[in-house]
Amino acid sequence: MAGFTGIVILLLWLLQVVFLGTIHRNVRISEVKDIARRLASYTEAPITLESKAQKLANSKSVCIIAYRFDKNRATEMFSCDAAENCVIHSLEKGELISMHDKAKANGGKLLCYYSYDNEKNKYELTSEVSDGQSIVYSFIVKDARGNDMLFIINAYVAPVASTVRTLNYLLIIISITMITLSVILTLILSSSITKPITKINASAKELANGNYNAAFEGGSYREAEELSETLTYAASELSRVEKLRSELIANTTHDLRTPLTMITGYAELMRDLEGENTPENAAIIADEAKRMTSLVNDMLEISKLENGVAKANIEQFNLTEAVTAEIEKYQEFCRKDGYILRFEASESVVVKTDRTKITRALLNLVNNALTYTGTDKTVIVRQERYFNGEKDVLRYSVIDSGEGIPEDKLPLIWDRYYKVDSPHKRSAQGSGLGLSIVNKLMTLIGGRCGVLSSNGNGSIFWIEIDV
Numbered sequence: 001m002a003g004f005t006g007i008v009i010l011l012l013w014l015l016q017v018v019f020l021g022t023i024h025r026n027v028r029i030s031e032v033k034d035i036a037r038r039l040a041s042y043t044e045a046p047i048t049l050e051s052k053a054q055k056l057a058n059s060k061s062v063c064i065i066a067y068r069f070d071k072n073r074a075t076e077m078f079s080c081d082a083a084e085n086c087v088i089h090s091l092e093k094g095e096l097i098s099m100h101d102k103a104k105a106n107g108g109k110l111l112c113y114y115s116y117d118n119e120k121n122k123y124e125l126t127s128e129v130s131d132g133q134s135i136v137y138s139f140i141v142k143d144a145r146g147n148d149m150l151f152i153i154n155a156y157v158a159p160v161a162s163t164v165r166t167l168n169y170l171l172i173i174i175s176i177t178m179i180t181l182s183v184i185l186t187l188i189l190s191s192s193i194t195k196p197i198t199k200i201n202a203s204a205k206e207l208a209n210g211n212y213n214a215a216f217e218g219g220s221y222r223e224a225e226e227l228s229e230t231l232t233y234a235a236s237e238l239s240r241v242e243k244l245r246s247e248l249i250a251n252t253t254h255d256l257r258t259p260l261t262m263i264t265g266y267a268e269l270m271r272d273l274e275g276e277n278t279p280e281n282a283a284i285i286a287d288e289a290k291r292m293t294s295l296v297n298d299m300l301e302i303s304k305l306e307n308g309v310a311k312a313n314i315e316q317f318n319l320t321e322a323v324t325a326e327i328e329k330y331q332e333f334c335r336k337d338g339y340i341l342r343f344e345a346s347e348s349v350v351v352k353t354d355r356t357k358i359t360r361a362l363l364n365l366v367n368n369a370l371t372y373t374g375t376d377k378t379v380i381v382r383q384e385r386y387f388n389g390e391k392d393v394l395r396y397s398v399i400d401s402g403e404g405i406p407e408d409k410l411p412l413i414w415d416r417y418y419k420v421d422s423p424h425k426r427s428a429q430g431s432g433l434g435l436s437i438v439n440k441l442m443t444l445i446g447g448r449c450g451v452l453s454s455n456g457n458g459s460i461f462w463i464e465i466d467v
């Protein structure tokens with residue numbers, strides 16, 4: 001701010017004090033030359049020339065004398081006297097006429113300066129240029145008959161010393177005012193810019209220490225306001241993540257504790273009580289351990305998918321054959337428990353996608369369908385290929401005859417750890433991660449998933465990819 005004020009004052013000083021004389025003189029010279037140009041143009045109408053010249057002389061405070069030369073005889077055409085400290089009206093006629101030759105030798109125009117010599121008490125030609133001088137500009141124009149017309153214009157360049165003194169005085173006042181104002185302005189600006197930043201910084205430190213409710217107050221200007229809004233948003237996101245983290249810990253510890261309690265309980269029972277060391281009890285321990293393994297696997301898989309570690313491994317292969325093979329593996333378990341798992345496909349389709357991820361997603365749905373299907377214990381997997389208006393799409397629908405899902409719960413089932421409260425025995429055993437994994441797998445490979453279901457009418461879970 002001080003630098004800026006300094007530059008403004010320096011500029012004012014240079015223009016108004018140092019160069020004032022030069023600028024004033026140059027302005028006067030260019031005025032005189034402009035008068036000369038106009039006079040030259042007026043010569044085309046000789047009758048009005050004198051009155052126009054008089055007007056010009058009056059308006060610009062200059063003197064003009066014009067001569068016509070006829071066979072080297074000079075006759076005065078007119079003379080206008082409107083300048084202070086006029087030189088040309090105090091010169092001899094011979095001296096004025098001699099300017100004709102000098103101008104002619106100089107290409108038809110001549111600019112010279114006169115200053116008053118106090119000793120000789122008259123104006124003398126000078127080569128030095130300074131204020132308080134008179135400018136005399138002579139120029140020659142041809143009239144209609146080809147005779148020379150000599151115009152001599154005289155303008156006084158007033159001395160600027162007293163003006164400079166006044167301006168100097170004004171400049172001191174301006175400088176003091178500007179410096180005071182700039183100091184005040186700097187103080188106001190710095191306090192209005194730094195104060196909100198300092199406050200925001202203090203709140204940011206609180207946030208770093210774990211206080212997610214730290215209030216970010218913007219302040220008087222837009223950028224600080226935006227910064228505090230961004231930080232408030234960041235704080236709310238951090239608190240959401242923190243909440244999710246604690247929920248995750250709570251959920252996983254809860255889910256792990258149940259099988260662990262069962263395993264410990266049954267193991268102790270078998271160790272301490274004779275007759276309890278039965279294959280049934282051992283099977284319970286094995287089942288619980290398996291459930292825990294699958295839960296841990298699910299948790300690892302979802303964290304990989306969420307962290308972006310999992311990458312799609314795209315290859316070209318026959319998906320219908322791959323699904324047939326996977327379902328074949330399931331058939332054995334199904335037949336053993338009396339379940340019917342049917343795969344319906346009218347054609348064999350080759351696709352480009354991640355084999356493991358898409359079959360994993362489909363089998364998750366098949367698993368759920370087998371868990372929740374109705375008394376007919378039937379699950380149908382149907383492959384359909386259709387054109388959705390833009391692309392060829394391959395869809396796998398997994399259809400069960402179970403209780404279905406209430407409509408209001410449908411959007412929630414894809415969330416992590418969400419389980420629909422149900423008296424169904426096995427639903428309580430799930431991790432609540434299955435559908436969330438399906439959703440993430442399908443997003444990763446650029447596919448989609450969804451569900452059609454209503455209470456009491458079974459469910460159709462589907463996944464699809466572009467062919």
Ligand code: ADP
Pocket residue numbers: 368369372373400402403404405413418419420421422427429430431432433434435436459461
């Ligand atoms: P879970 O391990 O509990 O099955 P999921 O994420 O796979 O977790 O499913 C979330 C919830 O969606 C389940 O708890 C269940 O209530 C409901 N659900 C999933 N599939 C079906 C289905 N085929 N029929 C009825 N409900 C289902």
